[in-house]
Structure formats: structure tokens, C-alpha cells
Amino acid sequence: MAELLSMKELEKTFIMHYLHGEHVVGCKNISFDLNEGEFIGITGKSGAGKSTILKTIYRTYLPTGGKLIFHSDQYGSIDLVTATEREMIALRKKEIGYVSQFLNVMPRVTALEVVMDAILEMGVSAYEAEEKAKNMLAHFRLPESLWDSFPKTFSGGEKLRLNLAQAMVKKPKLLLLDEPTASLDEASKRSVKEMIEQLKQSGTSMIGIFHDLEFMESVVDSHYHLENGVLNKKMVV
Numbered sequence: 001m002a003e004l005l006s007m008k009e010l011e012k013t014f015i016m017h018y019l020h021g022e023h024v025v026g027c028k029n030i031s032f033d034l035n036e037g038e039f040i041g042i043t044g045k046s047g048a049g050k051s052t053i054l055k056t057i058y059r060t061y062l063p064t065g066g067k068l069i070f071h072s073d074q075y076g077s078i079d080l081v082t083a084t085e086r087e088m089i090a091l092r093k094k095e096i097g098y099v100s101q102f103l104n105v106m107p108r109v110t111a112l113e114v115v116m117d118a119i120l121e122m123g124v125s126a127y128e129a130e131e132k133a134k135n136m137l138a139h140f141r142l143p144e145s146l147w148d149s150f151p152k153t154f155s156g157g158e159k160l161r162l163n164l165a166q167a168m169v170k171k172p173k174l175l176l177l178d179e180p181t182a183s184l185d186e187a188s189k190r191s192v193k194e195m196i197e198q199l200k201q202s203g204t205s206m207i208g209i210f211h212d213l214e215f216m217e218s219v220v221d222s223h224y225h226l227e228n229g230v231l232n233k234k235m236v237v
């Protein structure tokens with residue numbers, strides 16, 4: 001299997017300006033490699049730095065050290081630590097997806113439009129985008145009565161399912177999943193598992209953070225545990 005992402009000694013330190021420049025370590029010395037189609041699960045105590053790792057890959061946070069070599073279709077090998085904002089925007093549009101429980105959408109954009117817009121960015125026709133978006137929303141069991149509503153008022157689980165549909169409809173090369181089953185019922189968890197399996201088969205690589213260990217072990221290939229700032233490979237499932 002070809003390598004997709006190589007992380008070497010990734011570090012993120014926050015400088016707290018309102019605390020007179022005090023430093024808070026988000027994560028440090030984090031290294032691992034991710035192959036095409038591989039799924040790595042990361043566990044660790046609250047505050048260990050799991051979300052910080054995902055956010056530095058997606059560049060919500062600018063890393064303060066290390067290397068993150070991503071094998072991109074658009075740019076060839078590119079270091080996400082030093083990539084420009086413009087490059088990151090292009091990568092987020094087409095190659096790297098991120099799912100969290102929190103929904104960040106424009107006001108007055110319907111749930112269907114949220115998913116359609118994601119796939120339109122990939123360059124498909126409006127007809128195809130609508131069809132794919134509807135299939136995704138149905139897959140994630142979002143009631144049809146909500147498709148033309150504004151997601152701001154959705155429940156936590158509905159927002160998460162919309163986020164999953166928006167990110168997964170693109171079939172990105174790399175998908176980052178921050179608690180993708182939190183607040184979901186068993187039937188919705190099964191929909192998530194099925195879509196993860198479909199994406200893996202089509203070559204998507206994933207990194208996920210889970211509190212639901214049983215679910216995690218049913219989908220990942222490798223499990224890393226973060227403790228006292230050190231990332232240890234626990235086992236290969």
C-alpha cells in the first residue's frame with residue numbers, strides 16, 4: 001500500500017496572550033505514517049491532544065513544529081505544516097475532509113444545499129450533485145422533512161449526520177473524524193460504519209478519534225494511544 005500521509009514530530013504549542021504569553025502544549029513529538037485506504041484510530045484521556053492532532057492536519061491550527069507530508073493529487077508531495085492558505089483551501093475542497101460534532105454553516109443554506117455545495121466544488125453537474133446529496137442524506141437517515149430546513153436548529157445528532165454526509169459525499173483522499181458516532185443511535189452508527197467501509201474500499205484513508213471503543217475496533221486497522229504526550233501503537237486489528 002502506498003503512503004498517503006507521513007507525520008514526523010508534529011508539535012502544536014498555544015501561546016496564551018491573555019495569560020502573559022504562557023505556553024500550553026496541545027501535542028508534541030507525534031509521528032506516524034498512514035497508507036492509502038488505511039484507518040487509524042486514536043484514543044487517549046481528555047485533554048491528551050487528540051483533537052489538536054486532527055486540527056493541525058486540517059490546518060484549523062497552524063502547527064508549531066514537525067513535518068506533515070501529504071501525497072496530494074493537485075500538488076504532489078506537500079508539507080501541510082508550511083503549505084499556504086490557498087493550497088490548504090484547495091486541499092480542503094477536494095482532498096481532505098473533516099467531521100466533528102460541531103456544524104459550521106452559512107445562515108439560510110438548507111441541509112440539502114450544504115451537501116450539494118460540497119460535491120459541486122468537486123466539479124460535478126448540478127443534477128448529479130443533487131442526486132448524490134439526496135442519497136447521502138437518506139443514507140445517514142436524516143428525515144426528508146429536514147432536507148429543505150436550515151441546520152442551525154438541528155439536534156446534535158442531526159448536525160453530526162449532516163456533517164458526515166457533507167464530508168463523505170466528496171470521497172476525499174483523507175478523512176479526519178472527531179467523534180463521528182457521538183450522540184448517534186445504533187441504527188445511525190450502522191450507517192456510519194457502512195459508509196466508512198465503502199470509503200475504505202474506494203481508497204479513502206482515515207484518522208478517527210473515538211470514545212466508543214467497540215465501534216472504533218470494528219472499523220480501524222491500527223490503534224494508537226496518546227498518553228503523557230507520547231503516541232504508542234497499541235495493536236493492529
Ligand SMILES: Nc1ncnc2c1ncn2[C@@H]1O[C@H](COP(=O)(O)OP(=O)(O)OP(=O)(O)O)[C@@H](O)[C@H]1O
Nearest residue numbers: 014024025026044045046047048049050051052053
Ligand atoms: N485553541 C486552543 N487554545 C489553547 N489551548 C488549547 C486550544 N485547543 C486545545 N488546547 C489545549 O490543548 C490540549 C489538548 O487539547 P485537545 O482538545 O487536543 O484534547 P483531546 O485529547 O481532544 O480532549 P477531549 O477528549 O476532551 O476532546 C488541552 O490542554 C487543551 O486545553
